[in-house]
Amino acid sequence: MDKKDLPNPEGIKEQKKEISKKSLLYSKTVTCPVCDNIFKAIAVKASSYRITKKDSDFFIRYSLINPYFYDVWICNSCGYVAMKADFNLLRNMEIDLVKKSISPKWRERSYPETYDVNIAIERYKLSLLNYVIINAKSSKKAINCMKIAWMYRLINTPSAKEMELKFLNQALEGLNDAYYSESFPIYGMDKYSIMYLIGELSRRTGHKEDSLIWFSNVITTPNVKQSLKELARDMKDLILEEDKKTEAALLAASNNSINQNSDFQDNTKKSSIFSKFFKRL
Ligand SMILES: [Zn+2]
Numbered sequence: 001m002d003k004k005d006l007p008n009p010e011g012i013k014e015q016k017k018e019i020s021k022k023s024l025l026y027s028k029t030v031t032c033p034v035c036d037n038i039f040k041a042i043a044v045k046a047s048s049y050r051i052t053k054k055d056s057d058f059f060i061r062y063s064l065i066n067p068y069f070y071d072v073w074i075c076n077s078c079g080y081v082a083m084k085a086d087f088n089l090l091r092n093m094e095i096d097l098v099k100k101s102i103s104p105k106w107r108e109r110s111y112p113e114t115y116d117v118n119i120a121i122e123r124y125k126l127s128l129l130n131y132v133i134i135n136a137k138s139s140k141k142a143i144n145c146m147k148i149a150w151m152y153r154l155i156n157t158p159s160a161k162e163m164e165l166k167f168l169n170q171a172l173e174g175l176n177d178a179y180y181s182e183s184f185p186i187y188g189m190d191k192y193s194i195m196y197l198i199g200e201l202s203r204r205t206g207h208k209e210d211s212l213i214w215f216s217n218v219i220t221t222p223n224v225k226q227s228l229k230e231l232a233r234d235m236k237d238l239i240l241e242e243d244k245k246t247e248a249a250l251l252a253a254s255n256n257s258i259n260q261n262s263d264f265q266d267n268t269k270k271s272s273i274f275s276k277f278f279k280r281l
Helices: 009-022 092-105 117-133 138-155 158-181 191-204 208-220 226-267 269-280
Strands: 025-031 038-044 050-054 060-063 072-074 081-083
Touching (some): 081 138, 092 117, 117 138, 138 158, 158 191, 191 208, 191 226, 208 226
Antiparallel strands (some): 025 038, 050 060
């Protein structure tokens, strides 16, 4: 018997997984607001959602199937791409921009029946490109960037971590802009949720001072719901705890280096002269 005729348990398992994933999906008929093309978008059945965890920046982790993978709709006929929540919310001026700047360059793309994280990233980036070209509102670009960052978080490698931070920084910039120039709610989030989110993205991107200010504003503003205040307090405590740890680590490291360098400094006049020179500066 040839080796290739033997059943491959891994392969069968993969096939079964694909079949079970497909049963969680359905195809939804969508009409493109730019070119009136009618196409099928893959959508996740509402009954398929299993939430396992929520991250502190509102990213929801799912088991079984990930609805974020199916969040972007693409019209293959004209190249209009957007997150499904925005897909039909297009102004005439934006429709003209898609027709003028996107459609002539668009080449049809094909995707498999189920999507993975890499496909999701590609589709979110196509959507972001559309938002940039049609000069969409800052909030749209920001939320799109945040979702790209979240997809990189799922990959969980050092280079993906870098990309996550890059897109979180972009999201932060966009949300800051949206906070001062747009009306609320923004993607279902009220003013205080956006304040919290700006604080949390600031924390995650290393802008601690800004982050503390936004969290304090959430905590001290009356009428903010208790659960959001608690979340802001938790994140504020986390920053203060981390600061304490960093201080302790720096102190330990500087004590060590003083001990290690003392022999060296005693024996070399040159280095002690230079150290005095720099001290005077
Ligand atoms: Zn279209």
